[in-house]
Each structure stands twice: as structure tokens, then as C-alpha cells.
Amino acid sequence: MTEKKIRVLVAKxxxxxxxxxxxxxxxxxxxxxxxxxxxxxxxxxxxxxEAALQEDVDVVGLSILSGAHMxxxxxxxxxxxxxxxxxVKVFIxxxxxxxxVQSLKAMGVAGVFGPGxxxxxxIRDVRTAVTG
Amino acid sequence: xxxxxxxxxxxRLALTRLLTQVENNVxxxxxxxxxxxxxxxxxxxxxxxxxxxxxxxxxxxxxALYYRKSHEKRVAIIAVDPSSPFxxxxxxxxxxxxxxLSGDTGVxxxxxxxxxxxxxxxxxxxxxxxxxxxxxxxxxxxxxxxxGQSEVDVARLAHTTLVxxxxxxxxxxxxxxxxxxxxxxxxxxxxxDRAGVENTERALKSMLDxxxxxxxxxxxxxxxxxxxxxxxxxxxxxxxIPPIQKTVATEGKGIAExxxxxxxxxxxxxxxxxxxxREKNRLEVELDALIRETLVNxxxxxxxxxxxxxxxxxxxxxxxxxxxxxxxLMNGRLK
Ligand SMILES: Nc1nc2c(ncn2[C@@H]2O[C@H](COP(=O)(O)OP(=O)(O)OP(=O)(O)O)[C@@H](O)[C@H]2O)c(=O)[nH]1
Ligand SMILES: [Mg+2]
Numbered sequence: 001m002t003e004k005k006i007r008v009l010v011a012k013x014x015x016x017x018x019x020x021x022x023x024x025x026x027x028x029x030x031x032x033x034x035x036x037x038x039x040x041x042x043x044x045x046x047x048x049x050e051a052a053l054q055e056d057v058d059v060v061g062l063s064i065l066s067g068a069h070m071x072x073x074x075x076x077x078x079x080x081x082x083x084x085x086x087x088v089k090v091f092i093x094x095x096x097x098x099x100x101v102q103s104l105k106a107m108g109v110a111g112v113f114g115p116g117x118x119x120x121x122x123i124r125d126v127r128t129a130v131t132g
Numbered sequence: 133x134x135x136x137x138x139x140x141x142x143x144r145l146a147l148t149r150l151l152t153q154v155e156n157n158v159x160x161x162x163x164x165x166x167x168x169x170x171x172x173x174x175x176x177x178x179x180x181x182x183x184x185x186x187x188x189x190x191x192x193x194x195x196a197l198y199y200r201k202s203h204e205k206r207v208a209i210i211a212v213d214p215s216s217p218f219x220x221x222x223x224x225x226x227x228x229x230x231x232x233l234s235g236d237t238g239v240x241x242x243x244x245x246x247x248x249x250x251x252x253x254x255x256x257x258x259x260x261x262x263x264x265x266x267x268x269x270x271x272x273x274x275x276x277x278x279x280g281q282s283e284v285d286v287a288r289l290a291h292t293t294l295v296x297x298x299x300x301x302x303x304x305x306x307x308x309x310x311x312x313x314x315x316x317x318x319x320x321x322x323x324x325d326r327a328g329v330e331n332t333e334r335a336l337k338s339m340l341d342x343x344x345x346x347x348x349x350x351x352x353x354x355x356x357x358x359x360x361x362x363x364x365x366x367x368x369x370x371x372x373i374p375p376i377q378k379t380v381a382t383e384g385k386g387i388a389e390x391x392x393x394x395x396x397x398x399x400x401x402x403x404x405x406x407x408x409x410r411e412k413n414r415l416e417v418e419l420d421a422l423i424r425e426t427l428v429n430x431x432x433x434x435x436x437x438x439x440x441x442x443x444x445x446x447x448x449x450x451x452x453x454x455x456x457x458x459x460x461l462m463n464g465r466l467k
Contacts, residue, residue: 004156005220005245030221035245040228047234051227054241056148084145 049079179290190381
């Protein structure tokens with residue numbers, strides 16, 4: 001009947017203030033036909049993994065502006081794995097130095113988007129990561 | 133192998149996968165539903181509906197907390213938000229207001245988009261509720277935005293429907309417009325900390341009096357006197373008149389009273405026999421829909437697109453009437 005909908009969890013871990021960027025991305029993914037579960041500010045890795053499980057998402061997008069990506073990302077990935085969701089693709093949005101991008105990708109992160117990334121790029125990469 | 137056994141033994145990964153299969157209406161999901169059906173029929177289904185932004189999610193958050201703390205009930209939440217009719221995508225944001233429930237394995241929150249299929253929403257919501265029911269969730273809360281027929285259908289699924297209002301929303305005449313008052317078992321005025329609560333309450337009361345003309349208020353020597361006519365229905369149980377409950381969901385005020393009200397409604401349903409009546413209606417609707425779906429599928433298999441298109445052409449040319457066309461496509465099975 002319909003092709004399977006891509007479900008994406010957009011989360012904002014850490015303590016930094018606003019979520020404008022995350023909301024822009026959420027709306028762009030919606031406009032690309034995806035179902036985006038938006039969880040709001042100040043999510044702990046535990047909350048993110050739990051939401052990812054309950055929502056059976058294909059993708060988790062983490063918006064991290066605080067520079068805490070190297071601490072938060074491995075924790076989220078570890079919890080996803082514990083829950084049996086190692087198939088979930090993880091994307092990071094934020095200001096990430098080049099050398100960290102390398103280590104994040106080595107960790108299994110599917111993509112890292114800096115402030116300059118276009119929504120077209122994000123949509124394309126998310127779709128390719130899920131559908132192969 | 134379906135996920136049904138794993139779901140029955142409490143596996144949350146299996147539960148979440150099965151919910152997806154059921155929502156997408158794939159054969160594995162259908163198969164598992166058949167296996168799980170004997171384990172359903174125990175949960176209390178609570179519908180929560182109302183205009184956008186009235187505080188439904190905040191209220192669901194508080195109710196779930198209450199059921200966890202005071203009754204140790206396991207709570208499942210199905211939070212429905214609209215899909216965009218243009219792109220088919222959706223932003224599902226109800227979880228933002230439910231963060232207090234995070235970290236409690238006795239609560240399972242699932243967001244769901246309407247996906248714009250006619251009548252399909254009610255069916256997939258019913259199926260997902262059945263999965264939660266079989267998985268042992270005692271209370272299943274379904275949040276929908278009160279806007280259209282599909283929400284009314286979803287409400288029909290619930291044993292108890294809460295309609296949530298808030299002060300200052302175009303002074304509440306919207307409620308009648310949507311015909312939503314008729315589905316309310318309990319009316320909630322949330323945001324009772326805001327100005328205009330009295331107006332909202334008065335408006336709702338007068339609407340209720342119109343809908344349920346069993347309660348008469350007399351002005352007698354300046355004193356307000358109230359008589360309740362004990363109207364008996366066919367089960368000779370008193371009629372249920374929707375109570376109005378005031379809450380401040382952001383502060384947890386009025387929640388215990390609301391839960392008590394819900395409890396009274398359950399007792400009423402049980403004593404009056406309405407619980408089984410609603411159950412019967414619901415299962416009948418489900419059976420009817422399946423019969424219809426099966427017949428239509430059978431028809432599609434027997435009749436080719438070519439035959440169908442030819443018939444349409446002949447109707448347009450006024451060679452035959454739609455009735456005759458249907459009759460011949462159905463191979464004379466239409467009497
Ligand atoms: N003052 C006040 N604000 C409230 C109350 N309950 C909820 N709100 C606020 O109202 C806004 C909407 O609350 P939600 O719980 O998201 O409302 P909703 O009905 O679920 O919204 P939709 O799902 O978008 O239709 C939020 O900013 C809440 O903090 C209340 O009792 N008093
Ligand atoms: Mg909501």
C-alpha cells in the first residue's frame with residue numbers, strides 16, 4: 001500500500017539553551033515526507049535511547065552545540081546497542097572539529113552536519129543511510 | 133515466527149517492532165494480532181481529545197504519573213498528531229510534555245501520525261491498543277487533536293473519553309461546532325489558573341444542559357435549586373451526565389479529582405452494562421470493516437482494471453447506468 005515511512009528522532013542532549021536549529025531540521029525532514037519525533041531540550045542519553053526504542057525509529061539526530069559531542073555520542077550509541085537497536089543510524093548536528101568528525105565516524109556515526117550544511121544535504125544523507 | 137510470544141513475555145524491543153508492523157498493516161502484524169487477541173480485553177482505554185494547545189499532552193503526563201504512583205498501573209500512551217496532507221510527513225511533538233515519564237519502564241509512549249488514510253487511523257489505533265492490552269498495560273491513553281471525524285472515531289474506541297477545553301479559546305463555542313461535546317464522558321477545563329475559567333465553565337454547563345435536559349435548575353425566591361430527574365435507560369441504571377473537572381496540568385492540580393471522576397465513570401460503565409455494550413459495538417465495527425475490506429479485495433481480484441475502465445466509459449456515454457454497471461461487474465451477485 002504505502003512504502004515504509006522513515007521515522008527520525010530529533011533530540012537535543014546537553015544543557016545548552018535553544019533548539020532553533022533542531023526545529024528547522026525537524027521541519028525540513030517532515031517536508032521531505034518523514035515522521036519526526038521531537039523530544040525537546042535537555043535530554044539525557046538515557047532518555048534519548050528510551051525514546052528511540054519506544055518510537056522504533058530508523059534514525060536518531062542529535063543536535064549538540066555545547067561541544068560535548070565526544071562525551072554524549074558514544075553513550076547514546078552504547079545504549080542503543082544495549083536495547084538491541086544497533087541498526088539505528090545516528091547523525092550529529094553542531095560545531096564539530098575535523099578530528100572529532102573522524103573519530104565519530106570511526107565510532108559508527110552515519111554523518112556529521114556543521115552549521116553550513118544545507119537541508120537538502122541532510123535529507124539526502126538521512127534517506128540514503130536508511131534505504132541504502 | 134511473529135513477535136507475539138516475545139511481546140507476551142515483556143520484551144520491549146519486540147513490542148516496539150510489532151507496533152510498527154501493526155501500524156504499517158503488514159501481514160506479520162496481522163498474524164501477531166490474531167495470536168494476541170485472546171489476551172486482550174483487560175485494559176481501560178482512555179481517549180483524550182480537544183483543540184490544539186489546550187494542554188492534552190501535559191494532562192496525559194500528569195494522569196500517567198498519577199496512575200503509576202497511586203495505583204502502580206502500567207500505562208501505555210498513544211499520542212496522535214496530524215500528517216501533512218502535502219508531503220505525508222509529520223512532526224510529532226507530544227513527548228516534549230511527557231518527560232516526567234522518562235526512565236519508568238512501567239510507561240510506554242508511542243507517537244503516531246494520522247497518515248491521512250480515511251478510516252484507517254481508527255483501525256490502526258485500535259490495533260495498536262490491542263497490542264498494548266495483550267502486553268499487559270492496564271491503562272491505555274490515546275491523545276488526539278479534536279478536529280474531525282477520525283478523532284470522533286478514535287474516541288468511540290475508548291471506554292472513557294475526556295474532552296479538554298481551556299479558557300479563552302474563542303469562547304468555547306468551537307466545542308459544539310465540532311460536535312465533540314457529544315463524545316465527552318468527562319469535560320476537562322485545563323489551564324484553570326488562567327483568567328476566564330468561569331466563562332468557560334458557564335458555557336460548557338449550558339451546553340451540557342441542552343444536551344442532557346435531565347437536570348433542572350430553578351430560581352426560587354432568589355435561591356438556586358437543583359433537581360436531578362432520575363432518568364432510567366433500558367438497563368434501569370441512571371444516565372451518566374458528563375462532569376466538569378478543572379485542572380492545572382502544569383502544576384498537577386486537580387489530577388486526583390480527575391482520576392476519581394474517571395474511576396466513577398468506569399464504575400458506571402460496569403454497573404449499567406455499558407462497558408460490555410461499548411465492547412460489543414467496537415468489535416462489531418471492527419468486524420464490519422474487515423468484512424468490507426475483504427469483499428472489496430475480492431472484487432479487485434475478480435475484476436480487471438480494463439473491465440472497470442470500460443464500465444466507467446459506458447456510464448459516461450450514458451449507455452448504462454452506474455447501477456447496471458455495478459451489477460454486471462459483480463457478475464449478477466448484486467440483487
Ligand atoms: N498556564 C497553563 N499552561 C498550561 C497548562 N497545561 C498546559 N499548559 C501549557 O500549554 C501549552 C500546550 O500544552 P500541551 O500539553 O502541549 O497541549 P496539547 O493540547 O497537547 O497541544 P497539541 O498536542 O499541540 O494540540 C504548553 O506550553 C504547556 O506548558 C495549565 O494548566 N496552565
Ligand atoms: Mg499534545
